[in-house]
Amino acid sequence: MAPLLGPVRVLDLSSGHLSYCGRLLADFGADVVLIEPPGGSPARRAAAGSMSAAFAFTSAGKRSVTLGLGHPDGLALFLRLADRADVVISTAAPGELENRGAGHQELLGRNPGLVFASITPYGLCGPRRSWRGSDLTAWASSGALPVYGDPDRAPLTPREGLALSAGALNAAMGIVLALTARDGSGRGQLVDISLQEAVLSVAQEVTPVLALDNGVLPQRAGKRRQAPPMGHYRAADGAVMIVAFTPWQWQALAEWISQETGTGEVLNERYAGTPADRRPYAGELDGWIEDLTARYSKQEFAEEAQRRGIPVCPVNSVADLLADPHLAATGSWVSVPSPDGAIRMPAPALSVDGAPLTVGAIPAAGAHTAEVLAADLGLGQQELIRLRWSGVV
Amino acid sequence: LTPGHERQPERAPAGALPLAGVRVVDLGIAMAGPLTARYLGYFGADVIRVESRRRPDSLRVSRSSWLPAGTAPEVAQDTSPLLSQSSADKRGVVLEIDRADGYRAFTQIVRSADVFVTNLSADVLPRLRIGYDDIRAIRPDAVYLATTAFGHEGPYKSFRTWGMNLCAVSGLDAMVGWPDRDATGIGMSFPDYPAALIAVTAIVAALRRRKRTGQGARLELPQFTMSVNCIGPAVVDAGLGRDSYPPRGNRAAGGEVQGVYPAAGDGRWVAVTVADDAMWQALGSVEGLRHLGGDPRFASAAGRAEHLDEIDGLLADWAQRRSDWQAAAELQEAGVAAAPVFDAWDALGDEHLASRSYFQLAPSARFGTDLVSRPAAAPAELTQQVRAGPPAMGQHTREVLSEVAGLPAQEIDQLLADGTAYQMPNPAAQLERPYLSWIGALLRLPWQGPREAG
Numbered sequence: 124m125a126p127l128l129g130p131v132r133v134l135d136l137s138s139g140h141l142s143y144c145g146r147l148l149a150d151f152g153a154d155v156v157l158i159e160p161p162g163g164s165p166a167r168r169a170a171a172g173s174m175s176a177a178f179a180f181t182s183a184g185k186r187s188v189t190l191g192l193g194h195p196d197g198l199a200l201f202l203r204l205a206d207r208a209d210v211v212i213s214t215a216a217p218g219e220l221e222n223r224g225a226g227h228q229e230l231l232g233r234n235p236g237l238v239f240a241s242i243t244p245y246g247l248c249g250p251r252r253s254w255r256g257s258d259l260t261a262w263a264s265s266g267a268l269p270v271y272g273d274p275d276r277a278p279l280t281p282r283e284g285l286a287l288s289a290g291a292l293n294a295a296m297g298i299v300l301a302l303t304a305r306d307g308s309g310r311g312q313l314v315d316i317s318l319q320e321a322v323l324s325v326a327q328e329v330t331p332v333l334a335l336d337n338g339v340l341p342q343r344a345g346k347r348r349q350a351p352p353m354g355h356y357r358a359a360d361g362a363v364m365i366v367a368f369t370p371w372q373w374q375a376l377a378e379w380i381s382q383e384t385g386t387g388e389v390l391n392e393r394y395a396g397t398p399a400d401r402r403p404y405a406g407e408l409d410g411w412i413e414d415l416t417a418r419y420s421k422q423e424f425a426e427e428a429q430r431r432g433i434p435v436c437p438v439n440s441v442a443d444l445l446a447d448p449h450l451a452a453t454g455s456w457v458s459v460p461s462p463d464g465a466i467r468m469p470a471p472a473l474s475v476d477g478a479p480l481t482v483g484a485i486p487a488a489g490a491h492t493a494e495v496l497a498a499d500l501g502l503g504q505q506e507l508i509r510l511r512w513s514g515v516v
Numbered sequence: 517l518t519p520g521h522e523r524q525p526e527r528a529p530a531g532a533l534p535l536a537g538v539r540v541v542d543l544g545i546a547m548a549g550p551l552t553a554r555y556l557g558y559f560g561a562d563v564i565r566v567e568s569r570r571r572p573d574s575l576r577v578s579r580s581s582w583l584p585a586g587t588a589p590e591v592a593q594d595t596s597p598l599l600s601q602s603s604a605d606k607r608g609v610v611l612e613i614d615r616a617d618g619y620r621a622f623t624q625i626v627r628s629a630d631v632f633v634t635n636l637s638a639d640v641l642p643r644l645r646i647g648y649d650d651i652r653a654i655r656p657d658a659v660y661l662a663t664t665a666f667g668h669e670g671p672y673k674s675f676r677t678w679g680m681n682l683c684a685v686s687g688l689d690a691m692v693g694w695p696d697r698d699a700t701g702i703g704m705s706f707p708d709y710p711a712a713l714i715a716v717t718a719i720v721a722a723l724r725r726r727k728r729t730g731q732g733a734r735l736e737l738p739q740f741t742m743s744v745n746c747i748g749p750a751v752v753d754a755g756l757g758r759d760s761y762p763p764r765g766n767r768a769a770g771g772e773v774q775g776v777y778p779a780a781g782d783g784r785w786v787a788v789t790v791a792d793d794a795m796w797q798a799l800g801s802v803e804g805l806r807h808l809g810g811d812p813r814f815a816s817a818a819g820r821a822e823h824l825d826e827i828d829g830l831l832a833d834w835a836q837r838r839s840d841w842q843a844a845a846e847l848q849e850a851g852v853a854a855a856p857v858f859d860a861w862d863a864l865g866d867e868h869l870a871s872r873s874y875f876q877l878a879p880s881a882r883f884g885t886d887l888v889s890r891p892a893a894a895p896a897e898l899t900q901q902v903r904a905g906p907p908a909m910g911q912h913t914r915e916v917l918s919e920v921a922g923l924p925a926q927e928i929d930q931l932l933a934d935g936t937a938y939q940m941p942n943p944a945a946q947l948e949r950p951y952l953s954w955i956g957a958l959l960r961l962p963w964q965g966p967r968e969a970g
Contacts, residue, residue: 127721176752257789260855266863277776283750292713293893301895303534313896320892325709334860336597364684434676436685441761453670472742
């Protein structure tokens with residue numbers, strides 16, 4: 124069947140984790156052209172000089188065109204490409220593209236059908252629009268950060284790049300909606316993604332409206348909530364996450380503890396019910412639960428708990444994922460060609476019409492410059508040679 | 517001052533919304549599925565949420581903490597504030613589809629729908645006859661989306677999980693913690709939210725494809741692999757043997773200067789990221805931090821990475837002499853990424869969010885008015901008022917069974933009488949959230965422009 128996104132041309136000026144937006148659109152079938160400075164984006168290289176993992180993961184399936192936007196000829200070529208594009212994605216700081224004459228107003232003025240997606244720390248309007256930001260500051264601005272970590276230390280940020288992922292996904296959603304709006308009106312528009320709002324969109328469970336309704340600020344609770352069993356418990360080789368909300372899930376766990384550790388007291392009626400009912404007894408209960416969990420490896424404990432109907436998963440490290448039996452058995456890895464050899468990465472989660480999305484190759488810097496400039500702008504061989512010599516492409 | 521646009525609501529007339537004319541049937545619980553449908557509703561789709569009274573949504577079981585103890589359950593079920601997030605801009609019908617009459621009425625609703633969304637467990641879908649083949653048999657060109665925890669195959673396929681379990685198994689939790697202690701994890705149902713964003717993107721793209729080709733779509737999104745993709749770069753790094761991503765406190769993986777430092781005042785903090793040499797030089801121009809900028813040991817990224825403990829100490833010492841806002845503003849002035857660490861109250865009162873119409877008030881059957889937020893993904897000209905708060909349980913049962921399913925009044929009465937359908941009881945019982953009388957004024961809703969200085 125046809126790919127999800129039909130013929131959609133995207134010019135991608137983004138870099139780093141936020142480049143996942145264009146990657147998702149490429150997975151969906153869009154023609155995504157990554158615009159890099161001549162010689163390739165600095166984001167390509169990790170500290171050690173090899174290919175950066177963020178670049179590898181976020182640029183798979185894109186084409187690469189090197190184009191110096193600081194050079195008048197390069198900028199002119201970019202503007203001509205933008206005139207024919209459906210979407211431009213930018214992660215430039217507010218004002219940066221405007222100063223070059225390539226801001227959203229300029230581009231939309233030339234190509235009224237364009238969808239211009241901008242991802243910035245705080246969006247393009249509002250009092251803090253010109254503030255700089257990072258993954259950490261996006262979490263800090265969401266209201267969620269004080270909830271994570273241990274009570275006796277500073278708030279801890281979720282990682283690794285989750286705020287940026289949320290920004291990229293919100294941008295992709297905004298882009299397809301703006302394309303649909305264009306189908307009706309013929310007009311494109313600005314998609315103005317604020318990372319502050321993007322984090323709010325993925326952390327609402329711990330943020331403002333819920334706290335207001337509860338009338339209390341949630342506090343840092345460490346590795347588990349004070350209403351057992353909800354959180355991490357030590358296993359022989361790490362930890363497991365137990366979440367037993369329902370009375371019958373608790374009953375199953377209590378019976379298991381009693382059978383195996385001989386602590387019959389855990390079956391006492393006073394501990395029955397929901398986690399909130401057990402709050403006063405967190406100290407003794409957490410101890411008894413850990414007496415059980417510590418006897419198993421995290422994987423074994425999770426499997427046995429699941430057999431008993433208790434929602435438990437191993438707390439996997441990123442390295443554990445590489446050997447996870449479910450990911451291995453479900454074809455959840457792909458090997459993607461790159462200029463540095465094949466790179467293994469998680470396969471896209473979405474399947475369409477019963478088939479997984481396919482992932483394209485990671486392009487070498489400028490691998491598609493000649494092809495795109497010739498096909499789209501009709502540039503001849505001589506012109507391309509001249510541009511290369513003058514450092515524009 | 518504002519480059520090019522304002523995030524003022526009501527720029528888009530309802531008929532001009534991109535999903536006007538699209539009908540969505542939403543049969544799910546808690547967050548990922550209902551939130552997907554809620555987003556579609558904001559952008560103009562007619563969303564019909566189908567609920568069960570015998571197997572209620574967990575958000576119908578939980579209730580607001582301020583409710584008086586004796587509040588009747590049929591009223592309390594409409595009060596969870598998470599419902600306004602999962603189910604604004606929808607109509608609600610309660611129908612027991614595991615009964616023959618209920619499934620027949622459900623079939624009539626699905627026949628009129630363009631999109632079907634569910635996040636029920638993989639093993640429940642065939643039991644309730646809401647797998648792709650079931651829905652396609654009713655509506656051949658349906659765009660069908662099922663988001664499950666682990667998909668339909670593999671060793672974990674029948675694992676019971678909540679969102680917090682998924683954070684653990686997908687590697688998100690183990691990275692969050694201090695290097696000298698057990699990881700603390702992120703302790704919330706994170707995966708539901710990115711799942712909804714991807715689901716909407718896929719559904720809207722599939723609707724565009726359907727316009728071109730006439731074909732529906734079968735979309736399946738397991739949240740385990742989806743979460744692993746959210747940390748894709750870290751997973752690639754681990755696969756290359758470069759980094760196993762142990763807990764690092766708030767430090768950046770690349771060794772950049774980054775931290776959450778105590779500011780003046782109880783429980784106040786400022787978050788700082790120094791991304792590169794240029795930002796470090798900018799930091800060195802800030803009053804009170806010139807000695808850092810001038811220290812040759814810290815001049816290069818590698819030098820700073822070697823002295824992170826010392827730099828953290830110096831920044832903490834500087835920060836605690838200022839308020840969080842003052843520290844962030846001084847650093848931002850110089851061009852350094854910094855922000856006060858907001859708690860929930862700070863975020864609610866944030867003038868920046870307010871100026872972008874992030875929080876809104878919407879009409880509600882139980883509350884008169886309820887507090888909601890708009891989708892962060894809303895394109896500039898599609899930023900508008902949320903049209904309706906979440907439906908009360910069964911608020912539109914009769915309307916939907918009559919207008920959408922086309923059932924005669926007699927049959928609807930029968931369904932209601934035998935408990936196959938259920939409608940909102942006691943619609944006259946109005947509640948008031950304790951903060952609704954003042955929150956609109958505090959947030960200056962609708963937004964009237966920045967408060968006068970001073």
